Amino acid sequence: xxxxxxxxxxxxxxxxxxxxxxxxxxxxxxxxxxxxxxxxxxxxxxxxxxxxxxxxxxxxxxxxxxxxxxxxxxxxxxxxxxxxxxxxxxxxxxxxxxxxxxxxxxxxxxxxxxxxxxxxxxxxxxxxxxxxxxxxxxxxxxxxxxxxxxxxxxxxxxxxxxxxxxxxxxxxxxxxxxxxxxxxxxxxxxxxxxxxxxxxxxxxxxxxxxxxxxxxx
Ligand code: AMP
Numbered sequence: 001x002x003x004x005x006x007x008x009x010x011x012x013x014x015x016x017x018x019x020x021x022x023x024x025x026x027x028x029x030x031x032x033x034x035x036x037x038x039x040x041x042x043x044x045x046x047x048x049x050x051x052x053x054x055x056x057x058x059x060x061x062x063x064x065x066x067x068x069x070x071x072x073x074x075x076x077x078x079x080x081x082x083x084x085x086x087x088x089x090x091x092x093x094x095x096x097x098x099x100x101x102x103x104x105x106x107x108x109x110x111x112x113x114x115x116x117x118x119x120x121x122x123x124x125x126x127x128x129x130x131x132x133x134x135x136x137x138x139x140x141x142x143x144x145x146x147x148x149x150x151x152x153x154x155x156x157x158x159x160x161x162x163x164x165x166x167x168x169x170x171x172x173x174x175x176x177x178x179x180x181x182x183x184x185x186x187x188x189x190x191x192x193x194x195x196x197x198x199x200x201x202x203x204x205x206x207x208x209x210x211x212x213x214x215x216x217x
Contacts, residue, residue, distance in 0.1 A: 001026075001080040001217055002105055004087070004191075006182060007113030008175045009168070010120035010127065011198045014136045016113070016209050017084040019202075023210075026080035031088075033134045034067055035059060040131065053162055056170035058088055058178060065095040077103060088179045093186070107191040109216030111209060112183060115199040117172060124168050128157040142202050192216065 005013040014030060021028035035053060038046035045067060049059045058064075068086060075081060087093040100106050115123075126140040128148070132155035137144045144150060148157045162171065187193050194212040198205050 001108045002083070002100060003081070003213055003216060004083045004107060004110045004186070005085075005113065006110055006179070006186075006193075007198065008115070008117075008120055008179075009171045010124040010163075011113040011115050012123070012202065012205060013084045013113055014134065015142070015202055016206055017082045018135060019206055020210060020213065021082055024080060026082050027075045028082050028084060028134070029068070029071060029075075029086065030084040030134065031059075031064055031067065031086040032084075034071060036131065038067075054167070056162060056167040056174060058174060061089055061091045061095065064088075064092055065099070068096065069099050072099060072103070077105065087182065090181060090185055093182055093189075107186070109213070110182075110186045110191050110193045111212055112193055112195045113198040113205075113209075114195055115197070119199045120172065121165075121168060124163045125165070127159065127163055129160055130155040130157055 005017055007013050014032075017028045017030065020026060035046070035049045039050060039053075040046070045063060048063060052059045064086065072081075083096075087096050097107065122140070123138060126138045128137045128139060128144070129135070130137075130150035130153065133150060133153040135150050135152045137150075137157060144157060149155070150157055161167070183193065194215070196205060196208045196212060
């Protein structure tokens with residue numbers, strides 16, 4: 001099963017994906033996490049992506065599709081995949097569909113997480129992420145047990161540079177311009193699209209998310 005988690009930055013896709021992947025042994029594929037790892041490792045891709053990420057713009061489609069293709073090659077055909085933050089453009093969606101066809105798979109469902117902009121801005125300002133394992137916390141809604149330390153792996157939590165107010169407003173614009181059109185793309189093309197109201201507690205959202213994914217299976 002291949003499921004896409006769609007929704008604006010800060011809506012909580014990463015938190016939900018990590019939880020479901022852990023519970024169901026699915027592969028969580030976050031292009032944002034893969035790009036941040038490439039930057040930390042100092043790879044060519046990391047260097048090429050840096051400027052786009054820091055300004056809140058999208059990294060070019062060809063780089064993203066290459067990254068996803070390479071990453072998918074390491075995931076067995078029986079493993080469920082949860083895509084988080086990918087695809088983000090129509091070109092990425094068609095590219096994904098080609099890559100999946102090559103390995104005899106397809107997009108089985110899309111889950112759209114929705115919340116008003118004010119809620120997203122508040123969440124992003126309080127977000128703390130673990131650079132080591134990808135876990136996401138929020139100082140207001142979902143704090144870690146010990147300040148600035150990851151509950152899962154003990155890593156030191158960071159406030160991402162692109163969660164600053166200036167970059168956040170650009171990221172929200174980019175979402176509306178380039179990613180929101182995927183809602184009608186998937187609704188009319190390929191896969192059932194389910195909506196989840198995400199301006200609620202992590203547990204409430206997870207209950208809905210899990211049941212929606214259960215319906216896609
Ligand atoms: P995220 O962690 O998903 O919010 O991504 C952080 C940043 O990485 C984004 O603002 C983009 O600059 C870049 N990025 C992540 N995923 C993609 C993607 N699928 N396409 C283009 N850029 C991406």
